[in-house]
Structures are given as C-alpha cells and as structure tokens.
Amino acid sequence: MATAASGQSGGNETRHFLTGLARGLAGALLFALPMLMTMEMWFLGLYVNRTRLLLLCLLNLPLLIMLARRIGFEKTSSWHQAIRDALTAYGLGIAVSAAILLLLGVLNDQLTTSTIVAKVALQSVPASIGALLGRSQLGAHSEEKEQSNGEGETGYLHELFMMMVGALFLNLNVAPTDEMILIAYKITPFHTACIVLISIALMHGFVYALHFKGSHGLPDGSQWWHSFIRFTMPGYVIALAVSIYALWTFERLDHTSLSQILTAAVILGFPASIGAAAARLIL
Numbered sequence: 390m391a392t393a394a395s396g397q398s399g400g401n402e403t404r405h406f407l408t409g410l411a412r413g414l415a416g417a418l419l420f421a422l423p424m425l426m427t428m429e430m431w432f433l434g435l436y437v438n439r440t441r442l443l444l445l446c447l448l449n450l451p452l453l454i455m456l457a458r459r460i461g462f463e464k465t466s467s468w469h470q471a472i473r474d475a476l477t478a479y480g481l482g483i484a485v486s487a488a489i490l491l492l493l494g495v496l497n498d499q500l501t502t503s504t505i506v507a508k509v510a511l512q513s514v515p516a517s518i519g520a521l522l523g524r525s526q527l528g529a530h531s532e533e534k535e536q537s538n539g540e541g542e543t544g545y546l547h548e549l550f551m552m553m554v555g556a557l558f559l560n561l562n563v564a565p566t567d568e569m570i571l572i573a574y575k576i577t578p579f580h581t582a583c584i585v586l587i588s589i590a591l592m593h594g595f596v597y598a599l600h601f602k603g604s605h606g607l608p609d610g611s612q613w614w615h616s617f618i619r620f621t622m623p624g625y626v627i628a629l630a631v632s633i634y635a636l637w638t639f640e641r642l643d644h645t646s647l648s649q650i651l652t653a654a655v656i657l658g659f660p661a662s663i664g665a666a667a668a669r670l671i672l
Contacts, residue, residue, distance in 0.1 A: 409523075413478060416523020417485040420558075421516035425489045429565045433639060434508030441638050442510055449514045453478055456521050456554055474521065482517030483509060515561045522558070545619075552624045555668025556631040556661035564635035564657055570645075573653040581652050588628075588655075588662040593621040595666040621666075628661035629654050 424430050453475035458468070487509045490496045496505055563569065576584075593616075632654045636642045642650050 410477070410481070412523040413481050413520035414485065414523070417478075417481050417516040417520040418489075420519025420522060421482070421485065421512060422489070423562050424515055424565070425486065425512055426493065427565065429567060430511060431490075431495050431508065433565055434504055434511055436640075437507055437511065438640060439503075439507065441640070442507060445514055445638050446510055449517060450475060450479065452554065452557075453517055453521060455550060456518070459551075478520040479513065479517045481520040482513040482515075485516050485520075486512035518554070518557065518561075548620065549623060549627060551668040552627050552665040553631060555664040555666070556628045557635075557664070558668075559660040559664035560628075560631055560635050560657060563660060564632070564641070565639045569636065569653050569657055570641055570649075572656050573649050576652065576656075581655050584655050584659055588659050589621065589625050592625055592628075592662045592666040593617055595663065624665045625658070625662055628665045629658045632657035632661050 454468075454471050457471040457474035457478070487496070490508060490512065495508065500508075633642070633650070636650075636653055636657060641653065645653070
C-alpha cells in the first residue's frame with residue numbers, strides 16, 4: 390500500500406510538472422512572439438555589443454530564480470526547486486526562440502555561429518520570463534492563485550522586486566524598437582513633463598485607487614500620500630531604471646545627449662510604470 394501510494398504521489402508530481410511545462414511553453418510563446426517577429430530584434434543580433442548581451446543573460450538567471458520562488462512550473466518549497474524551474478524556463482526560452490527564428494527563416498546557413506547565438510540569446514530572455522509567467526497567466530487554478538496572492542504579502546523588498554519584473558514584462562517588447570528614440574527627438578519638454586505626471590498618476594491609480602483584484606488596500610486611517618511615497622514613487626524610479634538599462638543594453642543610448650537619454654527613459658518608462666503597477670495583478 391505504501392509503495393502504491395508513493396508511486397501515485399510521484400506520478401502526480403510528474404503530471405503537475407509536465408502540465409506546468411506546457412504552460413511555460415505557452416507563456417514563452419505568448420510573451421516572446423511579438424519580439425520574435427520584430428525586425429529590430431533580428432538586426433540587433435548582428436551588431437549588439439556582446440558584453441552587454443552576456444550581462445543581460447547573466448542577470449536574467451537570478452531574476453528567474455527569484456521569480457520562480459513565487460511563480461514556478463509548480464509550487465516551489467525550496468531554493469533547489471526554484472533553481473530547477475529557473476533553468477527549465479531558460480531552456481524553454483532558448484528552445485522556443487531558436488525554433489521560431491528557424492521557422493521564420495531568420496536563422497540560416499549564411500549567418501555565423503556568433504550571430505546565431507546572439508539572435509537566440511536576445512530572444513531567450515523575454516521568452517524565459519514568459520515561460521515562468523505562464524503558470525499565473527495560463528491556467529493556474531483559482532485556489533492556487535489565491536494562495537499565491539497570499540504568499541505575495543511579503544516584505545517591502547519583495548514588492549519592489551515584483552515591480553521590477555512587471556516593468557520588464559511590458560518594457561522588453563518596445564525597448565529594442567527605433568520608435569523610442571524617434572519619439573524622444575520629436576516631443577517637447579512639455580510633452581515629457583506630461584508623460585511623467587500621467588505615468589505616476591496612472592501607476593498610483595492602477596494599484597490603489599481602482600482597487601483591482603490583488604491590489605493594495607490602504608490601511609484604515611492612513612493618508613493617501615503614505616502609499617504614494619512608499620510604493621508609487623519608488624516604483625516609478627524602478628521603472629525608469631529598468632528603462633535606462635534596457636535602452637543601454639539594446640544600444641539605444643549610444644552617442645546621445647543626457648537630455649535625450651532622460652527623455653527616452655521617460656517615454657519607455659510609461660509602459661514600464663504600468664507594468665510595475667500591474668505586477669501584482671499579472672504575476
């Protein structure tokens with residue numbers, strides 16, 4: 390009886406992991422497909438700075454491990470399981486990216502090995518994040534989600550980390566495009582100031598004022614500006630920092646003035662701030 394129960398338990402664990410793996414595959418496709426079909430991302434593989442690309446790939450691994458502690462292919466109870474899920478997600482991201490790029494004819498025998506690796510590595514970062522997000526986006530049971538939301542009520546640094554991931558969730562789709570720099574050249578300082586104010590207002594309202602499911606409720610008797618100072622403003626700074634890093638990685642800030650860098654960061658910070666504010670809703 391004990392052997393049968395043990396075998397059934399092992400079978401359930403395997404089934405849950407394979408189900409999570411399928412969700413991860415779907416999540417990788419859902420999150421990365423827009424970038425996999427973006428011409429700028431194809432060309433970036435030809436000339437992207439290899440050191441910056443390596444740094445992006447290295448930084449992605451601890452981000453995946455931290456994210457896997459909250460959202461893995463299955464409920465994780467140890468760092469060992471989180472590392473396993475993170476490596477699995479990275480492998481899925483690489484496999485999905487290579488397969489889609491091959492299907493689209495982006496990878497061919499005319500490219501050097503270095504270029505092929507760079508093209509796949511660029512795409513594997515958002516794809517791996519999408520693979521982990523697949524559990525929360527594509528079929529986790531409501532009970533699991535409620536438990537996950539309960540676990541999400543953790544420390545302040547954890548909240549800021551989830552904001553960073555949420556900013557990346559929307560940021561990586563637009564950061565490599567030429568439109569970010571084009572808009573930065575076209576808009577006036579007045580437009581830039583308006584984008585800052587609207588980004589902050591939407592970020593604060595998205596989480597606190599609109600009371601979406603999973604959003605933060607204000608403690609009884611507290612003033613609105615407490616949460617504004619504690620969460621909204623740090624979240625917007627994180628969104629700007631993530632935006633600057635993404636633009637730097639994709640070589641969108643080279644040979645530009647400080648004012649243009651700040652303007653581009655504010656522009657990209659608009660979707661990043663929405664992603665940071667919605668982190669608890671979408672993750």
